[in-house]
Amino acid sequence: MVVDETPIVSIENLVKDFRPGFGLRRKRVLDGISFEVRRGEVFGFIGPNGAGKTTTLKVLMGLIRPTSGGARILGHDISEVGFRRHVGFLPEGPYFYDFLTGRETLDFYSRLCAVPKPERGRRVEELLHKVGLEDAADLRLRAYSKGMLQRVGIAQTLVHDPEIVFLDEPMSGLDPVGRKEIRDLIAGLHSGGKTVFMNTHILSDVELICDRIAIIANGRIVHEADAAALHAATGGEVDISVIGLDVGIAEGLERDFDVQMEGRGERIEIRLASKHVDEVIGRIVGGGGHIRAVAQVGGGLEDLFIETIGANRQQAAR
Amino acid sequence: MSKRLSVIAVLAGHTLRDAIRNKVLYVLLMFALLMIGMGMLLATLSYVERDRILQDVALSSIRLFGAAIAIFIGVGLVHREIDRRTIFTILSKPVSRADFLVGKYLGLVATLWLMLAAMSIGFVGVSLVADAPIGPSTFAALGAVGLELAVLVAIATLFSCFATPFLAGCYSLGFYLIGHITRDLRAIGEASDSEMMRTATAWLHRILPDLESFNWTIEAVHQLPISTSEFAWAAVMGVAWCVAFLTVASLVFERRDLR
Numbered sequence: 001m002v003v004d005e006t007p008i009v010s011i012e013n014l015v016k017d018f019r020p021g022f023g024l025r026r027k028r029v030l031d032g033i034s035f036e037v038r039r040g041e042v043f044g045f046i047g048p049n050g051a052g053k054t055t056t057l058k059v060l061m062g063l064i065r066p067t068s069g070g071a072r073i074l075g076h077d078i079s080e081v082g083f084r085r086h087v088g089f090l091p092e093g094p095y096f097y098d099f100l101t102g103r104e105t106l107d108f109y110s111r112l113c114a115v116p117k118p119e120r121g122r123r124v125e126e127l128l129h130k131v132g133l134e135d136a137a138d139l140r141l142r143a144y145s146k147g148m149l150q151r152v153g154i155a156q157t158l159v160h161d162p163e164i165v166f167l168d169e170p171m172s173g174l175d176p177v178g179r180k181e182i183r184d185l186i187a188g189l190h191s192g193g194k195t196v197f198m199n200t201h202i203l204s205d206v207e208l209i210c211d212r213i214a215i216i217a218n219g220r221i222v223h224e225a226d227a228a229a230l231h232a233a234t235g236g237e238v239d240i241s242v243i244g245l246d247v248g249i250a251e252g253l254e255r256d257f258d259v260q261m262e263g264r265g266e267r268i269e270i271r272l273a274s275k276h277v278d279e280v281i282g283r284i285v286g287g288g289g290h291i292r293a294v295a296q297v298g299g300g301l302e303d304l305f306i307e308t309i310g311a312n313r314q315q316a317a318r
Numbered sequence: 319m320s321k322r323l324s325v326i327a328v329l330a331g332h333t334l335r336d337a338i339r340n341k342v343l344y345v346l347l348m349f350a351l352l353m354i355g356m357g358m359l360l361a362t363l364s365y366v367e368r369d370r371i372l373q374d375v376a377l378s379s380i381r382l383f384g385a386a387i388a389i390f391i392g393v394g395l396v397h398r399e400i401d402r403r404t405i406f407t408i409l410s411k412p413v414s415r416a417d418f419l420v421g422k423y424l425g426l427v428a429t430l431w432l433m434l435a436a437m438s439i440g441f442v443g444v445s446l447v448a449d450a451p452i453g454p455s456t457f458a459a460l461g462a463v464g465l466e467l468a469v470l471v472a473i474a475t476l477f478s479c480f481a482t483p484f485l486a487g488c489y490s491l492g493f494y495l496i497g498h499i500t501r502d503l504r505a506i507g508e509a510s511d512s513e514m515m516r517t518a519t520a521w522l523h524r525i526l527p528d529l530e531s532f533n534w535t536i537e538a539v540h541q542l543p544i545s546t547s548e549f550a551w552a553a554v555m556g557v558a559w560c561v562a563f564l565t566v567a568s569l570v571f572e573r574r575d576l577r
Binding site for chain 2: 018061064082083084085087088091099108109111112113114156160
């Protein structure tokens, strides 16, 4: 999927203050955040608990009014209502009317989005199939597991075929199988041309599916990067396990990329800087070698995240 | 415009469906029907005007239990949706907050009118069994109860936009009680020597809804005629109060952060 440079979401100097209780001092939750999301990308909005991720999403969805600053989605001010016909939203730990069945729930949301009647039934059935709930479609939601509710949540997000979807902690509380399913759904949305804005703190998922990230801490954006820059910035290393590596190719790799090699019988373990991984793999495969495994060693988004948040905390403490 | 009306209709239908699953409503309805039946028992204690006692008790029961149900379902209208977090997925769709409130409100009014219909059937049944008179005034009085309940649930909706269900219930009950004595307050004020008292009670009567204007129990019990213009005026007043309360409720709800 090619990412268009046009911003589909632009947030400018967004500030939100909350009053914790009557007569108490206001607390600043969002402190002048600004960033953009481009059309067609999967954007990961990450940060520790209480950093302001959910508040940002709720402001974008018009559930919380900004104290100052503003945002535009698809060129519309977020205070407008009509453009939400092109926007999908999955809140964290979504709750639905448990007296409705899965099918009735999707029908209800499609009616709210004014999906034309002839299209409604087809769209509901299509989504039930897409999220794997056809067999449970006529069960009341009170009988659904957490993973099934999350899938209903994803389906209601898509029921009106939006251009952009906002997902708040879509993998939260799911088992590994459930996480994989949701991840695959998001990848499917991406390849189908949708823009995805995802709040999460599961960094391994972000690494796997996001094109770009922004890190928020204490209500401020402290880091923004796209996937390529992220890999370069993280400075981690990669282990590649190879069999059938030609000696000439091995020498060339040692000379050109400063790799470390260790032979284990027929298998050779190569450690290299992650920024060279594409070129090295190209040479190995081109030279007739067979790659058996590729694994990240240290570095990665987790290190960047901890480093960035740590630096921000130290700065805040000063 | 048609899209907005369709959203309001979807929300109203959904609210009605949700509300009629509430078991507490059926308990209240059962009590109301029991009290209507009790009218027959109380009537036997008197040698005179048995019909009047029967219908007086039954109509008062309908009004009181109707008010209790209206306050009970109205005060949780917004709070319950926020508490269950169901409001997030609804308001992130092309649904304005005002349309959300109006849709939910109409759903609750439909619920109340269904309950009122059930109580009215009980009332007519008991009256027929006791051979008490039933006429146009009876139905006009029951219609007026429907209007009063619509106003009351609009009041409860307003308070539900910013208060907890308990506080919203207290405020709504206060409005209900004051709404039934504003006429008496004005009469007391008019009899007073103090100009300030006269002005204050007159303004109270103007500002607060006069819920006694929907009380036609006496006319129904004695089968006194109620003119069409009288009923139309009460209906206009009722609708105006509903619109006023819902407008203020929308303004309050529009400013609220849904955290």
